[in-house]
């Protein structure tokens with residue numbers, strides 16, 4: 001059952017806080033939910049499907065009860081930062097099947113004040129726990145191999161951060177609003193070779209939410225109609241030690257599937273929200289989604305090609321995870337929000353893409369090079 | 384490197400692996416049905432689904448596929464993927480080395496540093 005324009009993102013909200021020591025994580029979720037419902041012109045009483053991930057305090061039933069929801073669809077799919085893009089696709093299916101009418105998706109967290117606990121150890125942990133795999137060195141191993149295989153340089157990676165900073169300067173809520181240069185990135189301290197501090201995203205608190213309905217319902221709600229054209233999700237591990245994917249990602253699978261479902265090609269995309277835990281994350285996903293050939297990502301991102309109004313592919317115009325926010329170390333939901341703003345024409349005027357009618361959203365949850373889930377969604381403004 | 388190693392949470396069905404590492408030997412799990420070695424060890428082959436799997440001795444030689452030096456840790460350490468001779472490739476650490484002298488493709492050999500309880504992890508050092 002393809003969505004093909006029958007499902008809308010009817011409401012969005014991004015919490016303005018980036019540090020939230022004086023508000024509970026549950027309250028953050030609830031405020032995000034309320035904001036997205038108000039944006040849609042709906043109320044908590046309208047919600048009959050709820051989607052949240054491992055960041056929901058007390059789990060999905062506690063948060064659902066906390067907000068007074070009466071549900072016919074309950075989906076706590078937890079695949080890290082990509083969860084919310086999967087939630088979007090799952091909500092679309094639930095609405096298309098007639099099992100739900102109004103789906104709410106929330107993310108919120110406070111990694112400094114109220115950090116998430118890691119999941120219980122699993123079968124791979126038995127053979128990996130001693131090796132000190134943190135987020136930074138996992139992605140760094142991908143970058144090291146990408147540089148070895150394709151000649152990608154630290155200067156090229158730095159351009160990704162430069163682009164994010166150019167966008168973040170216009171976002172009053174962004175954590176890092178100073179425009180930076182390639183040299184600034186290269187001169188920032190080395191965290192895990194070859195990734196510098198400025199190759200890494202921010203650690204931020206906060207959250208966001210969105211509301212999914214049928215296009216028929218959204219038409220009566222008054223916002224510009226942003227429909228889901230196509231979506232895909234997948235998982236990727238280490239190929240059990242045979243051919244460990246170090247220079248490609250799940251986007252190589254989800255990108256083509258989402259484009260096929262949407263009936264569009266990469267050349268049609270006017271704006272892209274692409275997960276940016278690190279600069280290398282963006283580069284590998286851009287290649288895998290088909291914005292350039294595998295191995296040519298370095299040349300593609302250089303010289304401001306991702307800067308709105310400057311380059312060919314306006315990307316993460318809110319400043320993304322690299323500069324704006326990365327609520328509780330999860331980037332997927334905010335990627336949806338900025339894509340919807342672009343499609344509605346509600347992005348900051350300095351970064352708004354003219355006639356933005358087709359956008360791509362892509363997220364990764366977990367660790368590239370170790371194991372992750374990936375999800376792509378293609379959104380279109382139809383009215 | 385003087386990082387404290389955690390105790391492995393040993394699955395009963397894979398206890399032979401950890402008994403071997405305690406003796407300084409590396410076992411790789413492989414499938415008799417599709418003849419593929421895999422990592423990490425499982426009793427059911429993740430490639431073909433066959434339960435007909437066995438332990439095979441490995442001499443612990445291999446090469447670095449990729450690596451990174453974690454500079455921001457109290458004691459910097461090297462994570463790496465090492466491709467064992469004949470496969471498979473595993474996530475690991477390279478220890479007792481000059482981190483700035485490592486390279487992709489470099490030959491390494493297995494070592495078996497011990498935990499406080501006497502269990503031993505598989506790590507590598509330049510050959």
Ligand SMILES: [Zn+2]
Nearest residue numbers: 414417428431
């Ligand atoms: Zn097999």
